[in-house]
Amino acid sequence: MARSGGPGSFVFGEEERKEVMDVLDGRYLFRYGSEETEGYTHKVVDFEKTLKETMGAKYAVATTSGTCSLMASLAALGIGADDEVIVPGYTFIASISSIMLSGAIPVLAEIDESLTIDPDKIEELITPKTKAIMPVHMLGNPCKMDKIMEIAKKHNLLVIEDCCQAVGASYKGQRCGTYGDIAAFSLNIFKTISSGDGGAVITNNEEYYERAFGFHDQGHKPNRTGVEVGNRSFVGMNMRMNELTGAVALAQTRKLDEILTTLRSKKAMLKELLSDLPHISFRTVNDEGECATLLTMIFETKELAEKFCEKTGGKPIAYSGWHVYNNMEQVLNKLLPAKTNNINDRVYEKHMLPQTDDILGRSVNISVGVVDKGLGAGYGINILSTEEEIKNVAANIREIILSL
Ligand SMILES: *Cc1c(COP(=O)(O)O)cnc(C)c1O
Numbered sequence: 001m002a003r004s005g006g007p008g009s010f011v012f013g014e015e016e017r018k019e020v021m022d023v024l025d026g027r028y029l030f031r032y033g034s035e036e037t038e039g040y041t042h043k044v045v046d047f048e049k050t051l052k053e054t055m056g057a058k059y060a061v062a063t064t065s066g067t068c069s070l071m072a073s074l075a076a077l078g079i080g081a082d083d084e085v086i087v088p089g090y091t092f093i094a095s096i097s098s099i100m101l102s103g104a105i106p107v108l109a110e111i112d113e114s115l116t117i118d119p120d121k122i123e124e125l126i127t128p129k130t131k132a133i134m135p136v137h138m139l140g141n142p143c144k145m146d147k148i149m150e151i152a153k154k155h156n157l158l159v160i161e162d163c164c165q166a167v168g169a170s171y172k173g174q175r176c177g178t179y180g181d182i183a184a185f186s187l188n189i190f191k192t193i194s195s196g197d198g199g200a201v202i203t204n205n206e207e208y209y210e211r212a213f214g215f216h217d218q219g220h221k222p223n224r225t226g227v228e229v230g231n232r233s234f235v236g237m238n239m240r241m242n243e244l245t246g247a248v249a250l251a252q253t254r255k256l257d258e259i260l261t262t263l264r265s266k267k268a269m270l271k272e273l274l275s276d277l278p279h280i281s282f283r284t285v286n287d288e289g290e291c292a293t294l295l296t297m298i299f300e301t302k303e304l305a306e307k308f309c310e311k312t313g314g315k316p317i318a319y320s321g322w323h324v325y326n327n328m329e330q331v332l333n334k335l336l337p338a339k340t341n342n343i344n345d346r347v348y349e350k351h352m353l354p355q356t357d358d359i360l361g362r363s364v365n366i367s368v369g370v371v372d373k374g375l376g377a378g379y380g381i382n383i384l385s386t387e388e389e390i391k392n393v394a395a396n397i398r399e400i401i402l403s404l
Contacts, residue, residue: 007259007293007369007383008193008252015254019043019247029243031062034225044246045223048200050253051185054168055175057202059209062241062249063216066164066186069199070098070134072239073160073182076203076212079104081342083131085160088117089325089353090317090360091136095162096331099134105343108325110355114284115139115296115317115363118355119147123155132158137166137176139365139375140192140291141283145171145179152180160184164199165370167192168256170289177202182212187245190372192259192291193252195245216240260291262383263369266390267292270368270381273394277401279304283363293369294377302361304404309364311400312379318360320376326350326357366397 003010023029026039033040044062052060063069079085081103087095089108099106107125112118116138133152135143143161152159159180163169167185169176177183182205185191187198201212213222216239219232241249271282274297283296296317299305305316321327325348332348334341351357367380381393 002371003382004371004373004378005189006191006194006372007263008191008255009189010369010383011255011259012248015251016248019251020244023243023247031240031243031246032223032225041243041247043243043250044241047241047246047250047253050250051200052202054253054256055177055202057175057178058204059202059206061201061209061213061216061222062246063199063201063239064241064245065197065239066184066188066191066199067094067098068216068237068239069164069184069186069201070094070160070162071101071237072201072212072215073184074098074102074104075215076182076201076208077132077158077160078211079131079158082129084127084129085132085134086122086125086130087134088136088138089356090115090323091138091162092164093322093328093331094164095134095136096325096328100331100334100336100341100343103342104131105129105346106331108348108353110353111138111359112284112355113298113359114141114144114286115359116141116143116286117148119144119151121355122148122151126155126157130155130157132160134160134162135180136162136164137169139296140166140169140293140370141285142166142169142171142176142287142290144286145176149179164191165293166291168260169287169291171287173289178204181205182208187249187252190370190375192293192369193249193256195248195252198241198245198249259369259383263292266381266383266385267295267368269387270295270366270390270394273391274397277398279401279404291369294375295366295368295380297364297366298359299362299364305362305364307404308400314364314373314379315376316361317363317365317376318357320365321374323375324360325353366393
């Protein structure tokens with residue numbers, strides 16, 4: 001079977017190997033240490049520094065996953081019981097489950113043809129309990145952050161950016177993750193850059209940083225050097241990144257902009273070769289600073305999308321697993337670990353978002369950098385594809401569409 005994964009994982013090389021070997025040679029794999037600590041190579045700290053510089057944010061906390069980063073972000077903002085958080089119905093399940101596990105109530109919102117949250121459908125969902133909006137930069141495409149921030153300001157809401165699928169994307173010249181109050185990144189195998197698993201939180205707010213840090217490390221203040229008794233702000237978890245993961249994350253972050261440049265040029269070529277085809281349009285790209293990890297085609301009808309997918313062995317996005325609320329049985333059935341919860345009397349049901357269902361039923365993902373069947377993108381090109389391979393894939397897509 002062909003390789004699957006995100007573009008970062010396709011370009012693992014000497015750089016990652018060197019950072020990892022540094023750590024192993026030091027035989028010290030814990031993120032904390034000082035100059036006196038024998039073998040300490042501070043890869044996690046270097047990763048945090050490189051990430052925040054790359055993103056243009058004041059603070060960064062490395063974590064074990066995107067999901068943990070979302071949980072730490074919600075905790076940093078003090079979101080919990082009885083608070084409502086507006087989140088799109090098309091996102092990886094972790095955006096919604098992290099809200100549920102924080103004790104808050106997810107309120108599902110429609111997407112538009114950019115496949116990100118529809119800003120025109122947000123205000124109707126706001127109630128006196130609404131505390132935050134969680135825009136998700138889905139499939140590498142930045143959300144319309146100007147409109148979203150305007151709504152948030154007007155209604156005094158917090159904004160948590162889910163950047164898990166859009167590491168490095170920018171909107172109007174500014175990196176995604178620096179518009180809202182706080183943002184979560186993922187480094188799992190299917191993301192723009194990867195350390196196998198892993199994640200990060202970024203923010204420009206010192207208090208949120210300290211709280212996110214504390215939540216990720218038993219309530220501790222940032223960057224302790226040893227065991228400290230007392231001086232903890234609240235109870236936290238252990239979501240600390242280890243040095244081996246930090247080593248790979250560091251090497252990958254250094255490659256981020258080069259990866260994005262390559263993807264954008266390969267995607268432009270593929271898109272150009274398909275631009276005159278009947279029956280399809282492409283999803284709206286909200287900014288040229290998108291990650292270009294995927295090419296999404298929107299067919300005139302659901303039937304055409306399904307017929308196309310029969311030929312490629314894929315599925316329209318509507319059927320692509322835990323990225324669509326209709327397929328999230330744990331959410332629809334409110335299956336939380338605790339017996340009592342705040343969403344007992346709330347209704348989540350299939351087809352409650354007709355605009356989202358209509359768009360996703362007609363949408364098909366073609367891989368450019370992210371090759372992921374679970375995202376409906378098992379077919380297409382990857383970051384290493386040659387010009388000839390791109391032409392072949394385009395010719396195949398052309399032939400199928402012209403035969404529909
Ligand atoms: C991948 C992803 C997550 C979760 O990231 P993990 O690192 O797998 O925990 C959250 N939100 C979105 C939109 C994602 O795509």
